Amino acid sequence: MSLFMRRIIVLAAGVVGGLLAWPFAELLLGAQPGFPSYLFFMVTTGSVYGAFFGLAFGSVDGITAGVGARKWLGLGTGAAAGLLAGATGVLVGQAVYLALGQYLLQRPDARLAGFVIARGLGWSVTGAVIGAVEGLRLRSGKRAGIGALGGFVGGLSGGLLVEYGMHVFADAWWVRPVGTVVLGLLLGAGFAAIERGFLLGRLALLTGALRGREYPLPPGRTTIGDSLGDTVTIANYTEVSPRHAVVVGDRAGLRIERGRGELRVNEEPVDRAELKYDDVIDVGTARFYLKRP
DSSP states (O other): OOHHHHHHHHHHHHHHHHHHHHHHHHHHHHTGGGSSOHHHHHHHHHHHHHHHHHHHHHTHHHHHHTOHHHHHHHHHHHHHHHHHHHHHHHHHHHHHHHHTHHHHHHOGGGHHHHHHHHHHHHHHHHHHHHHHHHHHHTTOHHHHHHHHHHHHHHHHHHHHHHHHHHHHTTTOTTHHHHHHHHHHHHHHHHHHHHHHHHOOEEEEEOSSTTTTOEEEEOSEEEEEESSTTSSEEOTTSSSOOTTOEEEEEETTEEEEEEOSSOEEETTEEOSEEEOOTTOEEEETTEEEEEEOO
């Protein structure tokens, strides 16, 4: 699966997350009178949105990598993190709105803008937390930072657009389902665009069961091995160990280091090597080709 298809799946995940979250949010809206406070209702609703968005985006890595266990792990961790992210985003948005309160009281004409900005910032926090989850699971601070930035950008742009649209078209029956899907789509677009902007290269698998899969190489460490804790999991290949090799990317370029197994670059055994585009890398029986971003 190419990185282009990966980006399409990221966008589709946002749409699916929105479609899943909307009916549950509608049920909560109908039950709103039974909540002890409006804030508690908003936090619960935000948690529902966050959980479904986190679940959908959490599955992407496992789907694109072709690793079933990783998909289920991503679903679980994504949903749990999204639950927390949604609640946090609502509280942040409410705090921003309250902080703007005095100014808004003095400028009634600015109340709509203040409300939209506050809610948009809340969605940006939700997106940032969801985006950081995969990097944190892989213990990669740079991947977590890139994911968080993508979620922040997508959440802010989607939040501003959707919250304003819900005000303008408040009486339209379609505004909430469409708004939820648009929000998910823009979250996915933020993730995809920021990841693409930071990309240093990509590894394409040339052999075996996962032939044709491509793996992004952003700044930071990318581990290759047969465990779920590796960034690139190639469990279907022989002679591969956990953390078999590590690719390190920074402004100086890409380099690879031998981990717990034999490593070859352009058929030469190496412990460490500077990488160039079009290099061929052998990790056990898996052969990779280093491509440009």
